[in-house]
Amino acid sequence: MRLIEAIPATTWSATVPTSELLPLVLSKRDRLDPEDHAALSALPVRTERYEHGATIIPQGPAPNESCLVVAGMSLRTQQLGQSRTIVSAIHIPGDFVDLHAFLLDELDHSVVAQGRCEVQFIHSDALREVTRTRPHLTRLLWMSTLIDAKIHRAWLAASVGLRATERIGHLLSELFVRYQLIGAVRDGTFRMPLEQKDLESLLGYSKTHVNRSVQELRARGLIDWERNTVTVHQPDTLADLSKFDPKYLELRSAAR
Amino acid sequence: MRLIEAIPATTWSATVPTSELLPLVLSKRDRLDPEDHAALSALPVRTERYEHGATIIPQGPAPNESCLVVAGMSLRTQQLGQSRTIVSAIHIPGDFVDLHAFLLDELDHSVVAQGRCEVQFIHSDALREVTRTRPHLTRLLWMSTLIDAKIHRAWLAASVGLRATERIGHLLSELFVRYQLIGAVRDGTFRMPLEQKDLESLLGYSKTHVNRSVQELRARGLIDWERNTVTVHQPDTLADLSKFDPKYLELRSAAR
DNA sequence: CGATAAGTTGATTCGCATCAACTATTGTGG
DNA sequence: CCACAATAGTTGATGCGAATCAACTTATCG
Numbered sequence: 320m321r322l323i324e325a326i327p328a329t330t331w332s333a334t335v336p337t338s339e340l341l342p343l344v345l346s347k348r349d350r351l352d353p354e355d356h357a358a359l360s361a362l363p364v365r366t367e368r369y370e371h372g373a374t375i376i377p378q379g380p381a382p383n384e385s386c387l388v389v390a391g392m393s394l395r396t397q398q399l400g401q402s403r404t405i406v407s408a409i410h411i412p413g414d415f416v417d418l419h420a421f422l423l424d425e426l427d428h429s430v431v432a433q434g435r436c437e438v439q440f441i442h443s444d445a446l447r448e449v450t451r452t453r454p455h456l457t458r459l460l461w462m463s464t465l466i467d468a469k470i471h472r473a474w475l476a477a478s479v480g481l482r483a484t485e486r487i488g489h490l491l492s493e494l495f496v497r498y499q500l501i502g503a504v505r506d507g508t509f510r511m512p513l514e515q516k517d518l519e520s521l522l523g524y525s526k527t528h529v530n531r532s533v534q535e536l537r538a539r540g541l542i543d544w545e546r547n548t549v550t551v552h553q554p555d556t557l558a559d560l561s562k563f564d565p566k567y568l569e570l571r572s573a574a575r
Numbered sequence: 576m577r578l579i580e581a582i583p584a585t586t587w588s589a590t591v592p593t594s595e596l597l598p599l600v601l602s603k604r605d606r607l608d609p610e611d612h613a614a615l616s617a618l619p620v621r622t623e624r625y626e627h628g629a630t631i632i633p634q635g636p637a638p639n640e641s642c643l644v645v646a647g648m649s650l651r652t653q654q655l656g657q658s659r660t661i662v663s664a665i666h667i668p669g670d671f672v673d674l675h676a677f678l679l680d681e682l683d684h685s686v687v688a689q690g691r692c693e694v695q696f697i698h699s700d701a702l703r704e705v706t707r708t709r710p711h712l713t714r715l716l717w718m719s720t721l722i723d724a725k726i727h728r729a730w731l732a733a734s735v736g737l738r739a740t741e742r743i744g745h746l747l748s749e750l751f752v753r754y755q756l757i758g759a760v761r762d763g764t765f766r767m768p769l770e771q772k773d774l775e776s777l778l779g780y781s782k783t784h785v786n787r788s789v790q791e792l793r794a795r796g797l798i799d800w801e802r803n804t805v806t807v808h809q810p811d812t813l814a815d816l817s818k819f820d821p822k823y824l825e826l827r828s829a830a831r
Numbered sequence: 832c833g834a835t836a837a838g839t840t841g842a843t844t845c846g847c848a849t850c851a852a853c854t855a856t857t858g859t860g861g
Numbered sequence: 862c863c864a865c866a867a868t869a870g871t872t873g874a875t876g877c878g879a880a881t882c883a884a885c886t887t888a889t890c891g
Contacts, residue, residue, distance in 0.1 A: 397732045400818035405732040419721045422714055427725060427823055451710045458678055458706060461717045464724065465675045469683060471727035472653060472663045478734040479779035480655040482878070516837065523735035528879050530839060546837080546888085562656035567683055738846070772869060781848055786870060802856085802869080 337364060340389065340439060344413045345459045347500075355456050358449060365440045369393075369432035371512070376430040381420040384440040388414050391436030392512045396520070397428045406521045407474075408467065409433075409494070411511075413501055415463050421446050434512025466568070473567055481562065483524050483532040488561030490522065491542060495551045496568055508550040515544065593620060596645060596695060600669045601715045603756075611712050614705060621696045625649075625688035627768075632686040637676040640696040644670050647692030648768045652776070653684045662777045663730075664723065665689075665750070667767075669757050671719050677702050690768025722824070729823055737818065739780050739788040744817030746778065747798060751807045752824055764806040771800065 335343055342351060342359040351359070366389065369375055375393055376382055388410045395408035395416075407428060410416050416430050421443040450457040470493075477489045498509040513521075518529045536542045541557045543550040551557055558565050591599055598607060598615040607615070622645065625631055631649055632638055644666045651664035651672075663684060666672050672686050677699040706713040726749075733745045754765040769777075774785045792798045797813045799806040807813055814821050 395728075397728060399732050399736040403736045403818075405735050407728045407731050419724065422718045422721055423725075425822075427728060427820070447714075450714055454707045454710075454713070457710070457713055457717075458703075461713075461720070462678045464717070464721060465678055468675065468720065468724040468727055469679075471724055471731060472651075472683065475663050475727060475731050475734060476653045476655050476661040478731060479661050480659045514837070525880055526838080527840090527881080530837095531879095534839085562659075564683070566681075770869070782870080783849080783872090784847055786872090787847095790871085 337366060337439065338362075340413075341387065341441070344387070345456070345463075347413075348459050348462055349455075352455075355453055358453050358456065362441055362445050362449070367438055367440065369436045369438070371432055371434050373432045373436075374429055375432055375436070375438060376417055376420070376426065378426055378429045381423050381426050382417075383421075383443045385418045385420050385443065385446060386416045386438045386440045388412050388416060389437040389439050392433040393430050393436050393438065394433045394521075395428045395430055404520055405523070408470065409521075411494075411497055411501065412503075415460075415467075418446075418460060419464050419467075433517070469567065473564075477562075478522075483522075483528055484535050485561045486522055486524075487518065487529065487532050488536060488541070488557050489563045490518070491536075491544075491549060491551060492554065492558045492561050492563035492565070493568075494549070495554060495557075496565060500568065506550075507552060507554070508548060510547050511549065512547060514546055593622060593695065594618075596620075596669075597643065597697070600643070601712070601719075603669075604715050604718055605711075608711075611709055614709050614712065618697055618701050618705070623694055623696065625692045625694070627688055627690050627692075629688045629692075630685055631688055631692070631694060632673055632676070632682065634682055634685045637679050637682050638673075639677075639699045641674050641676050641699065641702060642672045642694045642696045644668050644672060645693040645695050648689040649686050649692050649694070650689045650777075651684045651686055660776055661779070664726065665777075667750075667753055667757065668759075671716075671723075674702075674716060675720050675723075689773070725823065729820075733818075734778075739778075739784055740791050741817045742778055742780075743774065743785065743788050744792060744797070744813050745819045746774070747792075747800075747805060747807060748810065748814045748817050748819035748821070749824075750805070751810060751813075752821060756824065762806075763808060763810070764804060766803050767805065768803060770802055 338360045341362065341364070342356050345351060345359065346356075375386065378398065390412055393410045393416055394406045395410070397405050397407050399405050410430075416438065417426065420426060446460070449460070473493070477486050481489060494511060495504065495509065498504050498511070503509050515529050515533055516526050518524060519526050522529070524532070533544055536557075537544070541551070541553050541560070543552070554565075557563075594616045597618065597620070598612050601607060601615065631642065634654065646668055649666045649672055650662045651666070653661050653663050655661050666686075672694065673682065676682060702716070705716070729749070733742050737745060750767060751760065751765065754760050754767070759765050771785050771789055772782050774780060775782050778785070780788070789798075789800055792813075793800070797807070797809050797816070799808070810821075813819075
């Protein structure tokens with residue numbers, strides 16, 4: 320087992336009861352009135368744990384459940400041709416993994432556990448019922464998928480327009496912000512189930528080149544990164560270098 | 576004016592009355608019952624035309640309208656730092672341009688006309704009313720944004736995993752399929768408001784390299800492309816070479 | 832404490848950018 | 862209508878960013 324120890328500190332399950340996780344997540348986007356809150360708490364959920372590399376959702380016909388990361392990390396991976404695998408999204412605690420599954424027939428990607436990972440499943444019927452009766456919640460759920468798309472666009476822009484060093488800086492800036500939002504950064508440091516080698520499938524660079532680029536960021540005093548621990552010494556400088564817009568994950572809804 | 580003549584043949588406004596466009600577009604996703612159909616037809620819309628390069632939607636605070644391309648083409652463009660502009664989406668007739676705008680406060684991109692372009696605006700209040708009263712329509716609208724995200728993921732994968740020639744093949748395969756879906760391909764040929772030079776901001780390659788890659792595709796007998804006219808001689812071979820999954824935009828499905 | 836995997840360094844090759852010239856096409860005004 | 866201007870497309874030469882192959886060091890785990 321060369322995993323990071325157990326499920327990382329970045330877990331909510333310790334502090335938040337199962338039924339309160341979803342309302343908590345959505346309340347970060349917009350105020351929930353008591354009825355909405357109750358509707359969410361009442362959703363039946365099933366919690367599962369996965370070992371590193373396990374497939375949480377397979378590519379192909381969409382499952383009749385959607386899920387949410389409770390602890391750890393999962394990756395959305397797409398096949399490109401036969402041989403190549405590309406990561407198209409990273410999910411950390413509080414992120415919906417495949418909310419879109421309940422509206423699509425077929426998923427173009429798999430979801431796999433990166434390190435140990437705990438997720439909460441919600442049946443599509445229950446979600447459909449929410450969309451039938453609770454318009455405001457529907458809009459908030461919809462918004463979650465829009466934020467997903469927003470991140471996709473940012474990755475796409477980074478992929479087209481940045482070179483290795485900047486691009487790694489961009490990814491680390493994003494993870495820094497996202498881990499900050501769930502309270503998992505202390506003194507500029509966070510732990511996550513990614514190592515340098517993982518950037519090979521994430522960004523498409525060889526491990527050799529990833530390493531040289533990471534060294535450059537280190538040499539400039541912007542970051543440290545050993546194994547699963549990342550420290551961002553100068554978030555602003557790093558964001559600037561990487562053309563990362565720190566506001567791009569501001570999450571509040573326009574839909575009341 | 577070095578535009579493609581007037582609004583291209585790829586227009587629906589000639590054959591479909593304004594109020595019927597939106598129901599027509601959504602009915603491609605799933606059956607509409609008469610009430611849903613009526614609700615859509617009743618939406619007040621405003622039609623506008625833009626010249627090449629005109630900004631249809633500016634980056635920044637989200638507008639209180641969303642829009643749909645009726646004729647021509649529009650591009651979603653993002654700023655990366657000060658200088659670089661990246662295209663993150665292409666919209667052709669029948670595509671929603673910024674349906675997500677009505678749920679987000681702030682747009683991370685602009686939308687500009689590529690060639691002459693006709694769009695239909697729908698006020699956010701009207702959309703919000705639809706989401707309040709018509710759950711099935713809401714799911715279909717939501718699904719439009721999910722397909723958008725699906726295309727983003729395909730672009731991202733292509734951008735990370737393919738080289739210039741394949742990547743251009745990928746884009747042309749996608750456009751071929753999308754234009755086919757709106758009935759704008761005849762004998763493998765379609766016209767569009769993009770030229771080779773436009774791939775510079777679309778894919779991030781220099782025009783020199785774009786040209787050499789296009790020539791390679793031509794030399795292999797896969798395509799022809801002069802100015803605004805593209806012919807795909809062997810869609811299957813091209814898709815295969817480009818690792819393009821031709822199924823990825825098939826839209827119809829079961830219960831929504 | 833040995834085995835395995837992550838990280839590091841160097842040498843070579845290749846894809847693509849860049850700069851520069853040139854041709855072909857389209858559009859414009861006299 | 863023709864001559865010219867402007868833009869799209871084409872070709873060549875050179876340099877840099879990143880892949881690849883290979884060897885090696887360091888950390889981790891059983």
